[in-house]
Amino acid sequence: xxxxxxxxxxxxxxxxxxxxxxxxxxxxxxxxxxxxxxxxxxxxxxxxxxxxxxxxxxxxxxxxxxxxxxxxxxxxxxxxxxxxxxxxxxxxxxxxxxxxxxxxxxxxxxxxxxxxxxxxxxxxxxxxxxxxxxxxxxxxxxxxxxxxxxxxxxxxxxxxxxxxxxxxxxxxxxxxxxxxxxxxxxxxxxxxxxxxxxxxxx
Amino acid sequence: xxxxxxxxxxxxxxxxxxxxxxxxxxxxxxxxxxxxxxxxxxxxxxxxxxxxxxxxxxxxxxxxxxxxxxxxxxxxxxxxxxxxxxxxxxxxxxxxxxxxxxxxxxxxxxxxxxxxxxxxxxxxxxxxxxxxxxxxxxxxxxxxxxxxxxxxxxxxxxxxxxxxxxxxxxxxxxxxxxxxxxxxxxxxxxxxxxxxxxxxxxxxxxxxxxxxxxxxxxxxxxxxxxxxxxxxxxxxxxxxxxxxxxx
Numbered sequence: 001x002x003x004x005x006x007x008x009x010x011x012x013x014x015x016x017x018x019x020x021x022x023x024x025x026x027x028x029x030x031x032x033x034x035x036x037x038x039x040x041x042x043x044x045x046x047x048x049x050x051x052x053x054x055x056x057x058x059x060x061x062x063x064x065x066x067x068x069x070x071x072x073x074x075x076x077x078x079x080x081x082x083x084x085x086x087x088x089x090x091x092x093x094x095x096x097x098x099x100x101x102x103x104x105x106x107x108x109x110x111x112x113x114x115x116x117x118x119x120x121x122x123x124x125x126x127x128x129x130x131x132x133x134x135x136x137x138x139x140x141x142x143x144x145x146x147x148x149x150x151x152x153x154x155x156x157x158x159x160x161x162x163x164x165x166x167x168x169x170x171x172x173x174x175x176x177x178x179x180x181x182x183x184x185x186x187x188x189x190x191x192x193x194x195x196x197x198x199x200x201x202x
Numbered sequence: 203x204x205x206x207x208x209x210x211x212x213x214x215x216x217x218x219x220x221x222x223x224x225x226x227x228x229x230x231x232x233x234x235x236x237x238x239x240x241x242x243x244x245x246x247x248x249x250x251x252x253x254x255x256x257x258x259x260x261x262x263x264x265x266x267x268x269x270x271x272x273x274x275x276x277x278x279x280x281x282x283x284x285x286x287x288x289x290x291x292x293x294x295x296x297x298x299x300x301x302x303x304x305x306x307x308x309x310x311x312x313x314x315x316x317x318x319x320x321x322x323x324x325x326x327x328x329x330x331x332x333x334x335x336x337x338x339x340x341x342x343x344x345x346x347x348x349x350x351x352x353x354x355x356x357x358x359x360x361x362x363x364x365x366x367x368x369x370x371x372x373x374x375x376x377x378x379x380x381x382x383x384x385x386x387x388x389x390x391x392x393x394x395x396x397x398x399x400x401x402x403x404x405x406x407x408x409x410x411x412x413x414x415x416x417x418x419x420x421x422x423x424x425x426x427x428x429x430x431x432x433x434x435x436x437x438x439x440x441x442x443x444x445x446x447x448x449x
Contacts, residue, residue: 016231021297107210161415
């Protein structure tokens with residue numbers, strides 16, 4: 001991985017040094033595997049990420065029977081995708097419609113459905129999003145580029161327990177009539193992580 | 203607890219800053235912290251996600267806002283390792299200085315001398331557990347607790363003492379309020395409760411509604427109608443489609 005290459009010229013932060021201090025002590029005690037860091041990077045950079053959620057959304061767009069199962073019991077419906085990465089002991093999928101928009105947050109920490117969307121982006125974990133989306137979702141969504149007409153009801157889901165939420169976005173208007181006949185790869189290219197959180201309209 | 207982590211509804215944090223082409227980890231130390239968090243749990247620094255979340259909630263509040271997500275984990279992990287007796291803060295500090303760290307920098311970890319007991323190992327995989335029949339059903343109006351204790355809870359401050367409507371029942375789950383403190387899993391029924399914007403934020407609220415997943419001890423029956431939810435276009439039939447089979 002090349003994560004450090006852009007940072008090589010910068011002095012390590014206190015957090016980086018303190019993390020290294022703890023890692024070295026745990027290594028000496030045999031409480032962390034020397035390969036653990038590279039395994040984490042490989043897992044969440046290569047195998048777990050929003051591409052998995054996009055496949056689920058694409059299938060739901062193409063296959064009404066799967067979509068019905070996904071909305072009825074997300075946890076069971078995604079079993080066939082054999083996902084890893086954790087944090088989906090119970091998955092609830094929220095369907096966006098012309099009348100109802102859903103958006104997901106965790107105000108108390110940063111709960112997020114890792115196995116379907118990967119690790120959350122920084123903005124999802126930062127105070128601005130966590131403080132504002134529950135209080136002025138329409139205003140904040142508009143600021144973020146998801147400008148909803150007043151006729152669309154907004155429902156905010158604050159993930160305060162172990163249930164995890166993913167939004168099933170509406171397909172882009174240009175392709176809405178032909179999703180059933182489009183290839184999976186064509187569809188997944190249209191589906192963004194932010195749309196599956198509920199802060200982007202496709 | 204009324205902690206810095208309980209950010210819902212706070213004013214003043216400004217605009218959301220989104221990065222283009224954001225990497226999964228911004229630096230290798232963030233991935234290290236992820237791996238350390240997992241290994242520390244396996245090493246016995248905590249037995250439950252609830253205890254880990256509470257470790258993070260208890261870090262220095264300035265660091266909570268300043269150090270970012272993995273900086274918060276650093277504070278929580280260090281606190282947990284010290285309180286479990288796996289590492290000593292002095293040896294961490296010494297190693298940090300040996301690596302070239304500036305000794306006077308603020309430390310996020312806030313270990314206490316007499317931490318909560320570790321409690322029992324989890325009674326099973328995951329967090330779903332068998333419980334008695336739920337007290338509430340879909341459609342019931344409920345009012346949330348206003349009883350604030352100093353420990354871990356998953357009822358956000360902005361939703362205390364508010365009337366909402368049960369829109370989903372999720373059966374039994376480990377209770378974070380006890381699990382985080384080594385007082386056992388004490389599983390409770392969990393509900394999704396929907397509140398109107400006006401209920402939460404007053405008459406000038408945006409037209410919106412908000413759903414929270416709340417444990418039964420946070421909730422009380424109320425005769426107050428949740429009819430003010432009508433402004434939120436609440437559609438119980440739609441939510442019922444998400445109902446999972448009984449666990």
